[in-house]
Amino acid sequence: MTVARSWLILADDLTGAADCAIAFARRGRSARVQWGTAGSGAQDSGTDEDVVSHDADSRQLGxxxxxxxxxxxxxxxHRPGRSVFKKIDSTLRGQPAAELAATLAALRRHGGAAFGILAxxxxxxxxxxxxxxxxxxxxPxxxxxxWRRDHTYAxxxxxxxxxxxGLRGAAIALATVRAGGDVLRAALSDAARAGAVAVPDAETEDDLARIAEAGLALDAQESLVWIGSAGLAHALAAQEAGPSAPAQEIAAGPGGILVxxxxxxxxxxxxxRRLAGATRHVAVAPDLLLGADEAARARCRDAVAAGLHAxxxxxVEVAMGESPNLALGPRLADALGAWLAPVAPHLGALVATGGETAAALLAHLGVDGLRLIDEIEPGVSLGLTRGALAVPIVTKAGAFGTEDTLLRAVHHLRAIRHQGSST
Structure with missing residues (x-):
């Protein structure tokens, strides 16, 4: 175990920011997810939180x-003494290489050196x-x-x-990772001296645990950038000595759960599809969200609000069809958020699937951050919204989970609504 440290997590989307930060929150560390201009002022520097996870909202950028x-x-x-974790998509969507190069360069401006471990x-x-x-x-x-639907690299x-x-990578074979200890530390140190990003193999959580242990034992932690997904975040959080996560009571809002x-x-x-039989199901076509028929949009939204109020x-599912136009993604997410914003007074809790969808919805609801509380299953985080609305929220990356994941999330939130359940 190492001494618990403070962390800055930079993520390219909202669900990724949450599923990395929850690794620390579920082990008793205070963790918040934020976005936009949060952290700009001295009074909002995040120094009161052990973990600050910022959604850069850069997945769709060049x-x-x-x-x-x-x-x-x-x-x-960045603050002195705050370790840096660069969250990337586990299937390389977005611009992870360019973002990492910029992060390393910025860290060098702060401290004169920087080294990355990519896992x-x-x-x-x-x-x-x-x-x-x-x-x-x-x-593969x-x-x-x-990959067929969305990829950046060849x-x-x-x-x-x-x-x-423009970065060098130093591959570290699985046999070296599993040797652990001095062998793995030496391989990581060699990569650092060569000015390369260490790229260790990992097939199991034990492999990630060895990588975290070896990396945390290296000198100059403030010059080290950890790069990965929630798997690596959990491995790092588990290495830190800290209190067990206390049970936290959270209250639901007055109405039903909006998924x-x-x-x-x-x-x-x-x-x-699995959840549709257990809830009111409202399929919303892109043409309705982006078209000129405001009256039709209002009627559909009124049906959502009436259900929640009862x-x-x-x-609510965006019905994209068999051949979706991916270029519409950002416009659709924003239109969906604006369309649903008026139902806020009727909300008991939220489930949002897909980082772009979640970010747009929360922005329109006046939410400026999340306090993370628990993890329902790997990659599925439970938190409490902050700002104009305070309700429990479950966030999930689109490709994570199984066909039962949304059903389990709803059951978890129903327990909170009916029992005032703690984690």
Missing amino acids: AEAAAARHAALLDRL PAFPATGRTTVAGRIRVQGR LEETEL TGALPAMLEEA VVGSLAATSRAAA GDDVL
């Missing part, structure tokens, strides 16, 4: 814009790293639905991804 946003955030949010594996959700390449449920990333090979941003599914991932769509749980 490489140059994403890099500039991360550099500016690190300059604004994006999240074994609990089927993401592993073998021979420097990402696999999903044992299959390039063969998956996720390959799932991590060293090649780093090269695109919003905007993700195109097959996993989320299957979960929505205490019913309502599933």
Whole structure:
């Protein structure tokens, strides 16, 4: 065990910011998720929190814009003694290489040196790293639905991804990782001296635990950037000595649970179908959200509000069809958030699937942050909204979970609503 430290997590979307920060919160550390201009003022520096996880909202940006946003955030949010975790998508969506290069460069401006350990594996959700390449449920990333639908790079090979941003990668084989101790520390130190980003393989949570233990034993922790997904965040949090997470009482709002599914991932769509039989199901077509028929939108929204007001749980699903236009994603998310904002007084709790969907919805509801409380299952976080609305919220990345995940999330929130359940 190492001494507990404070952390700054920089994420490219909201669900990623939450599922990394919850790793620390469920072990008794205070953790908040924030976005936008949060942390700009001295009175809002986040120094009262052990973990500050900031959503850079950069998943949909080009490489140059994403890099500039991360550099500016690190300059604004970095504090002496605060360790840095760069959260990336476990399937390499967005601009992880450009964002990492900018983060390392900004950290060098602060301290004169910077070194990265890149371990994006999240074994609990089927993401592993073998021979420097990402696999999903044992299959090469390039063969998956996720890659076919949305990818930035030509390959799932991590060293090649780093090269695109002018970074060197030093692959560390699984045998070295599993040797652990001095052997693994020496390999990490060699990468640092060579000015390379260490890229260790990892197939299990024990592999990530060895990487975390070895990395935390290195000198100059303030010069070290950890790069990965929630799997690595959990491994790091488990290495720190700290109190057990106390039970926290949270109260639901007056109405039903609103479940919003905007993700195109097959996993989320299957979960929505499973949940539809246990809730009021409202399928919303893109044409309704983006079209000129305000009266039709109002009638549909009134049906959602009436259900929530009556205490019913309502599933709102964006019906994208078989060949969705991915370019509409940001516009649809914003339109969905604006359309649902008037139902806020009737909300008992929220479930939001997909980082872009969750961020847009919360912005329109006047929410300016999340206090994280618990993890329902890997990659599925429970928190409490902050700002104009204070209700329990479950966030989930679109591709995480199973067909039962949304049903379990709703059951968890129903227990809070009916029993004032603690975690």
